[in-house]
Amino acid sequence: MTYCIGLYMADGLVMLADTRTNAGVDNISTFRKLSVWEQPGERVIALMTAGNLAISQTVVNLLNEGIEFCERGEQEDCSLQTLLTVPSMFQAAQLVGRAVREVHKVDAEALEAQSATFDVSFILAGQIKGRRMRMFQIYSAGNFIEATEDTPFFQIGENKYGKPILDRAFNHGTDLATAVKLSLLSMDSTLRSNMSVGMPLDLMVYGKDSLTVEIQKRIDPDDRYFANISQLWAQALRDSQAALPKPPWLEGTIC
């Protein structure tokens, strides 16, 4: 399994991914699921992947080697595009979708013959000079949706354990430092409940219009800050619920 969170705010982006992959509980490995393409001052694009690792690695390879991309026009104008050359984030999302479909064409039938599903998903986010910052979730069919102020975060992989904290405490106006904290708390709940999601973590923080990566960091299992907030958060949850009133209709019974 996998857990990746993409947070889309007025101030910027936070992308956080775990690194655990598994082929059964008896076969666990560590792979980077967050890739970043940066040309300082010109573009920052980050991609997180979930699902079948062979598919997602091939997609990333295609995005680096280039994919034939044809622009609509009077006469078809085709060229080899990568995430470092596409002119807009919309076309970056299209390019990822195109790469997924290329892999589907080559691999889907053989996967099906092994009763394996063509299972892959992505969160793509970034900004290109002169254009607005955007975030997309891309499906295994190569189609995609975009994050908005109403729905300012995407999750791929094991999304449920870590969703309540985001539902309650995150919105499009959240500042970047708080967003980093919330993404780590959301990851912490997931790590705790699903052992197929695992450390270390890969984090990228991008400040809107900066066109450079603010932070790109691997958070190791012995990271003191993460261990600290994980423990403080567990304690805060216990203290918070202890401070809540008891049900009044229990009075005179078990209380």
Add this chain to the structure above:
Amino acid sequence: MTYCIGLYMADGLVMLADTRTNAGVDNISTFRKLSVWEQPGERVIALMTAGNLAISQTVVNLLNEGIEFCERGEQEDCSLQTLLTVPSMFQAAQLVGRAVREVHKVDAEALEAQSATFDVSFILAGQIKGRRMRMFQIYSAGNFIEATEDTPFFQIGENKYGKPILDRAFNHGTDLATAVKLSLLSMDSTLRSNMSVGMPLDLMVYGKDSLTVEIQKRIDPDDRYFANISQLWAQALRDSQAALPKPPWLEGTIC
């Protein structure tokens, strides 16, 4: 969908179930999923159900009408048993399993012809005079596992959103009033994130060795206590995360 929580403590039991059923998002109904059999001073047995409603209702009907149950012995001794007649909680769990298999015999083939799976699960808990209090989770194959001090809670249906709070704050030594509160907080997270889980809720509280139901209560959407802790909890989560330190490695960057 459904969400039911069974909490098994040194002091007693808490059983909490939602009441929403749906056949697609455009067809939502309210059905009781918590059934209680009580003979004060002699036994209290509670059953919560998830999965296909036609299956779970039929199982409950069979449990009320009686199922042929044969005791092993020199010569087979068969009799019609209900949850009000079985001599032990272990046999109560076997009886539910037997009922599930009866329904499977009758319905599974027809369900399969409609591409519907035979999907049902149960949490059964209670105590019979002279015996210990026990809790079981029963699967669609009619087999079952028992809660222990190490794993003192079971969830059926939509289990993920509400698990982190239980993982962190609940254990076998938790007192009953706190357990009621925790079950409601766990339900609150689930209600918020999955609209196929819905109010009203059905709650049963049982104090060990009392052999009477302590509390059996329907919690309606306008229940003031539930609305109150739901709001206080959301606020507490926001306040708790705000009180956590910010990542030190963000200093000098976005902070």
